[in-house]
Amino acid sequence: MTDQPATSGSRPRIGLFVTCLADLFRPSVAFAAVKLLEDAGCDIEVPPGQTCCGQPAYNSGDDASAKRLARAVIDAFEGFDHVVAPSGSCAGMIRVHYPKLLGGDAAYARRAEQLAAKTHELTSFLTDVMGVGAIAGRLERAAAYHDSCAGLRELGVRAQPRQLLGGIEGLELRELAEPDACCGFGGTFSVKYPDISGAIADEKAEQITQTGAPLVLGGDLGCLMNIAGRLKRRGSRVEVRHVAEVLAGDLDTPPIGEGD
Amino acid sequence: MHADTRHFRQAAGKALIDGQLQKALGNVKRGFIAKRAKARDALPEFDRLRDEARDIKIHTLAHLDLYLSRFEDKVKAAGGQVHWAETEAEAREAVLEICRAAGAKTVTKGKSMITEEIGLNAFLEQSELKVVETDLGEYLVQIRGETPSHIIAPAVHLNKEQIEHDFRERHKDLPPERQLSDPVQLVAEARQVLRQAFISADVGITGANFLIAETGQTVIVTNEGNGDLTQTLPKVHIVMASIEKAVPTLEDASTLIRVLARSATGQEISTYTTFSAGPRREGDPDGPQEFHVVLLDNGRSSVLGGPFQDMLRCIRCGACLNHCPIYQHVGGHAYGSVYPGPMGSVLTPLLQGVQEAAHLPYACTLCGRCEAVCPERIALPDMLRRWRARDFAAKPPLAGAKPALKLWAALAACPRAYQLVTGAAIRLLALLGGRKGRIGRLPLMGAWTKHRDLPAPQGQSFLAQWKAGRRK
Numbered sequence: 018m019t020d021q022p023a024t025s026g027s028r029p030r031i032g033l034f035v036t037c038l039a040d041l042f043r044p045s046v047a048f049a050a051v052k053l054l055e056d057a058g059c060d061i062e063v064p065p066g067q068t069c070c071g072q073p074a075y076n077s078g079d080d081a082s083a084k085r086l087a088r089a090v091i092d093a094f095e096g097f098d099h100v101v102a103p104s105g106s107c108a109g110m111i112r113v114h115y116p117k118l119l120g121g122d123a124a125y126a127r128r129a130e131q132l133a134a135k136t137h138e139l140t141s142f143l144t145d146v147m148g149v150g151a152i153a154g155r156l157e158r159a160a161a162y163h164d165s166c167a168g169l170r171e172l173g174v175r176a177q178p179r180q181l182l183g184g185i186e187g188l189e190l191r192e193l194a195e196p197d198a199c200c201g202f203g204g205t206f207s208v209k210y211p212d213i214s215g216a217i218a219d220e221k222a223e224q225i226t227q228t229g230a231p232l233v234l235g236g237d238l239g240c241l242m243n244i245a246g247r248l249k250r251r252g253s254r255v256e257v258r259h260v261a262e263v264l265a266g267d268l269d270t271p272p273i274g275e276g277d
Numbered sequence: 278m279h280a281d282t283r284h285f286r287q288a289a290g291k292a293l294i295d296g297q298l299q300k301a302l303g304n305v306k307r308g309f310i311a312k313r314a315k316a317r318d319a320l321p322e323f324d325r326l327r328d329e330a331r332d333i334k335i336h337t338l339a340h341l342d343l344y345l346s347r348f349e350d351k352v353k354a355a356g357g358q359v360h361w362a363e364t365e366a367e368a369r370e371a372v373l374e375i376c377r378a379a380g381a382k383t384v385t386k387g388k389s390m391i392t393e394e395i396g397l398n399a400f401l402e403q404s405e406l407k408v409v410e411t412d413l414g415e416y417l418v419q420i421r422g423e424t425p426s427h428i429i430a431p432a433v434h435l436n437k438e439q440i441e442h443d444f445r446e447r448h449k450d451l452p453p454e455r456q457l458s459d460p461v462q463l464v465a466e467a468r469q470v471l472r473q474a475f476i477s478a479d480v481g482i483t484g485a486n487f488l489i490a491e492t493g494q495t496v497i498v499t500n501e502g503n504g505d506l507t508q509t510l511p512k513v514h515i516v517m518a519s520i521e522k523a524v525p526t527l528e529d530a531s532t533l534i535r536v537l538a539r540s541a542t543g544q545e546i547s548t549y550t551t552f553s554a555g556p557r558r559e560g561d562p563d564g565p566q567e568f569h570v571v572l573l574d575n576g577r578s579s580v581l582g583g584p585f586q587d588m589l590r591c592i593r594c595g596a597c598l599n600h601c602p603i604y605q606h607v608g609g610h611a612y613g614s615v616y617p618g619p620m621g622s623v624l625t626p627l628l629q630g631v632q633e634a635a636h637l638p639y640a641c642t643l644c645g646r647c648e649a650v651c652p653e654r655i656a657l658p659d660m661l662r663r664w665r666a667r668d669f670a671a672k673p674p675l676a677g678a679k680p681a682l683k684l685w686a687a688l689a690a691c692p693r694a695y696q697l698v699t700g701a702a703i704r705l706l707a708l709l710g711g712r713k714g715r716i717g718r719l720p721l722m723g724a725w726t727k728h729r730d731l732p733a734p735q736g737q738s739f740l741a742q743w744k745a746g747r748r749k
């Protein structure tokens with residue numbers, strides 16, 4: 018971690034990288050992120066021209082487009098003290114993959130490294146950088162937790178959300194049988210190989226159901242939409258939410274894939 | 278390699294609804310993953326050993342020519358012979374020539390993926406030689422006329438009922454009323470049948486997990502002891518190995534063996550680890566009269582120095598297959614390649630050409646679990662992405678998902694247009710989602726909604742709401 022902890026008296030300036038899925042499908046996740054960051058003592062700005070981190074292009078082999086989008090993100094976000102995204106995979110894209118992608122770009126290689134060093138997934142930013150221990154709240158429920166692959170393996174996000182959730186009174190976290198296993202989303206994989214993706218998602222849904230928890234939480238909307246989509250198709254009543262919403266105390270918004 | 282990788286989608290689709298296969302694949306998970314985790318937890322220095330294993334291979338690949346020629350010298354000094362084969366065909370010919378010179382009629386084989394890579398069995402059989410696989414899994418696959426579905430567990434796709442059926446069909450000379458439902462009985466029968474083959478074989482062919490430059494030894498690790506009988510009983514022993522199997526020293530080989538068995542089966546060490554150096558010497562109680570090593574290149578030397586060089590570090594432990602969500606669900610045969618799973622999806626395009634195998638690198642969610650468990654710390658997801666990039670660059674502009682991706686990227690590069698278009702799209706989707714908040718069927722998104730509902734957007738984008746002054 019290259020970030021310095023916030024110096025007393027000055028509030029760190031955070032550029033919120035909303036992520037395209039939160040922006041378009043579930044703004045409540047971004048509002049929750051804003052609240053959590055403000056409560057932790059940060060000033061939030063939302064660069065208005067932001068769109069997508071370029072991951073779909075990068076993972077599909079369209080390096081030229083991925084580079085173009087990466088450069089735009091660097092231009093828009095390099096001025097902040099930190100960049101925070103409510104997604105392990107988008108934060109991982111910036112933190113782990115931008116430096117590789119732009120390694121040969123004379124004008125951007127260093128800037129990509131610098132941005133990478135100060136970009137964080139939301140829960141790990143709150144705990145690892147801002148030193149938040151647990152977030153107080155109340156929710157009388159059992160919840161399963163899904164660790165998304167990019168957050169887990171690229172950024173080492175596992176303990177952080179659990180630590181934050183530890184302050185929610187009444188919440189009982191239950192672990193999945195295979196917490197390291199992918200949910201089958203894989204971005205474009207989910208539509209390129211729908212049958213395989215569906216089978217993997219089904220196994221995840223099965224393991225969630227086995228915990229008996231009526232709620233499943235996670236930190237990445239892509240995975241959560243996949244999981245919710247499969248659970249609902251199976252007729253399951255298990256609710257799916259982004260961890261930020263629960264931490265911010267927003268339980269009024271209908272769960273993912275449900276109406277009011 | 279005579280793979281047919283083009284039918285992955287259809288083959289995977291079939292595999293997903295093959296109840297018997299799905300049951301057998303459950304064993305991959307229950308067996309290999311838990312056992313590896315236990316072995317890793319029992320060895321505090323496991324991750325440090327992985328670093329060492331990686332560094333040994335990095336060093337070796339940087340000086341491969343040196344270590345291979347040192348290995349050759351040592352083999353010759355011990356009275357053995359080394360045959361260099363640039364292509365599959367040359368390797369097959371080299372083996373056939375040795376067999377002919379020995380007047381061989383029967384050949385026994387230990388497990389060797391390289392012989393699968395070059396299609397050796399079929400070739401030798403065409404040349405009137407009888408070939409008997411002696412590894413139980415390989416034997417099963419051979420009598421069924423199949424190929425291995427896993428690089429260390431060739432018959433992992435089979436269950437014991439199928440094996441009993443195949444044995445009854447195949448071993449007609451044994452009493453039909455015999456008991457065969459217990460795995461122990463199956464193994465005993467295989468032993469009985471194979472014993473005859475061991476004794477009558479003229480040539481024994483094994484693979485090699487390592488070729489030690491320092492000593493000229495070849496090393497195999499097995500759990501059945503069949504490799505030892507294959508290489509000590511016949512008068513000629515042929516080792517079939519690819520060039521990247523070289524390691525500098527005996528010490529290096531032992532480091533690699535420590536991570537190999539743990540990563541593969543969760544054993545501390547395989548039941549048998551066998552070192553061979555040259556033919557029988559005077560005074561040796563056993564051993565072959567001739568010792569040959571056929572060194573296969575098959576495109577590997579051209580991988581050296583390029584962006585896929587790291588793949589040559591692979592020690593074929595199979596951990597990436599076992600931990601791969603795709604492999605776990607479709608099994609090895611669906612890939613249509615000798616090498617399935619993540620390592621296969623990187624390797625097959627290298628060996629067969631990217632045109633043949635271009636879609637294999639897409640059969641992956643990029644979940645990264647393969648890299649996390651690989652004892653050689655090979656960045657498999659990065660390499661799969663690299664193949665995708667090559668494929669993308671080579672594709673005509675209107676092929677497959679290319680236009681859609683390009684359109685998305687062009688939009689995303691132009692915020693105003695992006696906001697306009699996506700804003701309209703999410704309003705429409707929100708309407709379609711209605712009070713249920715999800716969409717069950719959607720034109721153009723049929724691939725998503727085939728097995729999943731699409732959670733509907735909340736309605737207005739975050740950026741639009743933020744701009745309008747909403748803060749929570």
Ligand code: SF4
Pocket residue numbers: 540590591592593594595596597598620647650651652653654655
């Ligand atoms: S790529 Fe790594 S995990 Fe896969 S078989 Fe090779 S060494 Fe084992």
